[in-house]
Amino acid sequence: xxxxxxxxxxxxxxxxxxxxxxxxxxxxxxEYIEYFGEGIGLQHPCxxxxxxxxx
Numbered sequence: 001x002x003x004x005x006x007x008x009x010x011x012x013x014x015x016x017x018x019x020x021x022x023x024x025x026x027x028x029x030x031e032y033i034e035y036f037g038e039g040i041g042l043q044h045p046c047x048x049x050x051x052x053x054x055x
Contacts, residue, residue: 002015002017002018003016003047004046004048007050008050010028011027012026012028012033013025013027016045016048017045018044018046020038021037021038021043022035022037023035023036023042
């Protein structure tokens with residue numbers, strides 16, 4: 001269940017996945033790249049912000 005979305009300066013799209021407790025990353029063509037967050041205590045993420053060197 002996506003609940004938050006943002007993009008970085010390279011066009012990668014980051015989507016929060018509340019059900020699976022992770023962040024899913026897609027490229028500029030909306031192709032899946034990777035996910036992260038499982039096993040690090042991320043619980044039901046509802047938003048995301050990209051800042052710093054990624055903006």
